[in-house]
Amino acid sequence: MNVRVELGARSYxxxxxxxxxxxxxxxxxxxxPGRRALLVTDGHVADNHAPLLASSxxxxxxxxxxxxxxxxxxxxxxxxxxxxxDACIDCGLDRGSWIVAxxxxxxxxxxxFVAATxxxxxxxxxxxxxxxxxxxxxxxxxxxxxxxxxxNLIGAFHQPRLVWCDVGTLATLPRPELVAxxxxxxxxxxxxxPAYYRFMRRQREALLALDPRAMARLVSGSCRIKAAVVxxxxxxxxxxxxxxxxxxxxxxxLEAVAGxxxxxxxxxxxxxxxxxGRLARLRGTWSQRWQAELEALLTEYGLPTxxxxxxxxxxxxxxxxxxxxxAGQLRWVLPQRPGSVALAADVPVADVQAxxxxxxxxx
Ligand SMILES: NC(=O)c1ccc[n+]([C@@H]2O[C@H](COP(=O)([O-])OP(=O)(O)OC[C@H]3O[C@@H](n4cnc5c(N)ncnc54)[C@H](O)[C@@H]3O)[C@@H](O)[C@H]2O)c1
Numbered sequence: 219m220n221v222r223v224e225l226g227a228r229s230y231x232x233x234x235x236x237x238x239x240x241x242x243x244x245x246x247x248x249x250x251p252g253r254r255a256l257l258v259t260d261g262h263v264a265d266n267h268a269p270l271l272a273s274s275x276x277x278x279x280x281x282x283x284x285x286x287x288x289x290x291x292x293x294x295x296x297x298x299x300x301x302x303x304d305a306c307i308d309c310g311l312d313r314g315s316w317i318v319a320x321x322x323x324x325x326x327x328x329x330x331f332v333a334a335t336x337x338x339x340x341x342x343x344x345x346x347x348x349x350x351x352x353x354x355x356x357x358x359x360x361x362x363x364x365x366x367x368x369x370n371l372i373g374a375f376h377q378p379r380l381v382w383c384d385v386g387t388l389a390t391l392p393r394p395e396l397v398a399x400x401x402x403x404x405x406x407x408x409x410x411x412p413a414y415y416r417f418m419r420r421q422r423e424a425l426l427a428l429d430p431r432a433m434a435r436l437v438s439g440s441c442r443i444k445a446a447v448v449x450x451x452x453x454x455x456x457x458x459x460x461x462x463x464x465x466x467x468x469x470x471x472l473e474a475v476a477g478x479x480x481x482x483x484x485x486x487x488x489x490x491x492x493x494x495g496r497l498a499r500l501r502g503t504w505s506q507r508w509q510a511e512l513e514a515l516l517t518e519y520g521l522p523t524x525x526x527x528x529x530x531x532x533x534x535x536x537x538x539x540x541x542x543x544x545a546g547q548l549r550w551v552l553p554q555r556p557g558s559v560a561l562a563a564d565v566p567v568a569d570v571q572a573x574x575x576x577x578x579x580x581x
Contacts, residue, residue, distance in 0.1 A: 219434065221441040223357065224449045225377060232357060232381040232441045236430040239267060239384040242345055243274030246316065249380045250341050255282045255316035256306055258329035260289040263321045263347050266390045271320055271345060280316065283309040287328065291478040294328050294363045296372065302332040313337050316379075322348035322395075323355030323483065327370070330361030334376030344378045347387040349399025350484055353406070353440040356381045358448040358459075364478060368539050369470050375453055383441075385433040397520045398484025400425070401465070403436055404515060405491060406443040409464050412557035414439045419515055426519070461559050464551040465490035468574075471536040475528045488521035489577065496573045497565055498552040508556060525578035530571065533579055 221232040233245060246255075255275055259268045264286045275282040285305045287293040306317075317340060319329035326344050333342035344356035362373025388396060400418075407415030417439065418425075424432035444462065451458035469490035473481055495512050498504035513523050525533075537548055548570075549563045575581050 219438055221438055221445055223377070223445040225452055228359075228377045228452075230377060230379055230381065232383060232438075232445070234352075234383045234385065234434055234438045234441065236384065236434060237386045238382070239270050239345070239387060240274045242271055242343075242382045242384075243276070243278035243280060245382060246275065246318065246343050246380060247278040247280060249343070250316070252314045252316045252341055253280055254309070254311060254314075255280050255318050256302070256309055256311055257282050257284040257318045257320060258287065258302065258325055258332075259284065259320040260287050260293065260322070260325050262289045263325070267347055267387050268320055271318070275318070282318075287325065289324070291324055291364065291473075294324050294369075296363055298328055299332050299335075299363055302329070303336055306332065306336050311336065311340065313340055315340055317342040318345060319343070319356075320345045320347060321351070322346065323351045326351050326356050327360075327362050327373075330359075330376055330378070331363050331373060334361050334374035339376060341379045342376070344381045346381065346383055348391055349388055349396050349437075350402055351399075352383045352385065352388075352437045353399060354402040354444060356383070357441055357444045358462075359452070368536065369474060369478070377452075381441075383437055385428075385430060385437055388428060388433065394482065396426070396428075398482040398488075400519045401484035401488045401491070401516070401521055403440050404512075404519070405462075405464050405487065406440045408491070408512070408553055408556060409461050409551070409559045410443045410447070410557060411439070412555075414443065415556045419511075422518055457561055460549065460561060461551050464553070464559055465494055467537060467548060467550055468493045468533070471533050472525065472528065474536045475532045476526070481526070485522050488516050489523060489525055492516065492523045493573050493577060494550060494552050496576070497550060497562075497569055498554070500569050500573070501552070501562075501565075503560070504553050504555070508553070512553075523577075525574065527578060527580055530574055530579040530581045533574060534567075534570070
């Protein structure tokens, strides 16, 4: 099935299927004239899935070279990007060539950043292989590398020409990574769709068992929600796209303070969702029943709901460095009811501190 991201001349399809990786080459060849590609993947995906994708690109007449980066957040760095620029030059990529990102959000963000900047921008395709990337990171054109002082501080908006999701690739994904990916789906339901939120609650067993139909529904449901938000606010200007940061204000800070890669992105955002709910409780805009349901749902999926003993002061200072801080104030996304959120720039620091300490931050 296809979900269309409507962005005028930059519109593209997200194709969602199961066992479809071998057809990606043909689809990429149909999406643009480029006949040369750099396939970027990581050490965990290279053996499992890259050979099939590389041979399907070759079969479609696209001359492909592969670069394998070390797995993990540390590859989202300027140093890793510099090595990819070398590879782009070595294999003769020109402005008509492709960069194909095969992997999770790390590979997608890194390869997308290189595609956005090499020769002032060349075409790229996302072939996401983690649930997190299929549901979320591969869609919307945000690409970035990290700075030692914060995540995603160096980046661009660069839309892919095509996103090719084969939910079958998730069969090799370690269980904790699969579970971490569920956070973004829960977030999408919370912020935009009560029906999708209910689906997450009712289909938990089928989803965790990787039932192909349930997974395709999961990925397409999330992509539809994200595509609509991105189409309405591509560059995060009107506030609509900022709602996707639900759970991320705290989540990014927890990832940074724990040390990038220690706490998975989805795990950190799960704790961020709990914190956002509790802040909304303090404002009286979110009910105790909804908060209890949210915390129970995250727990049922095996996601954390408490801060693992990290220092409060460091969490607060990283949050303030976060690029979403505007004019010295943090902008929170707070749930109002399942399917609806509001932006709040006036959350008192004392409330934030109280919630963080209650969740386990060390004062
Ligand atoms: N651009 C965006 O809009 C956006 C949105 C959300 C998150 N992100 C970014 O995404 C990153 C997190 O992405 P992630 O959770 O996919 O992590 P990841 O890319 O690090 O992948 C997680 C782990 O799974 C392994 N892996 C990937 N696919 C596999 C497969 N099919 N089989 C076996 N192993 C596999 C990877 O090697 C890695 O060890 C973060 O850097 C985050 O900032 C970006």
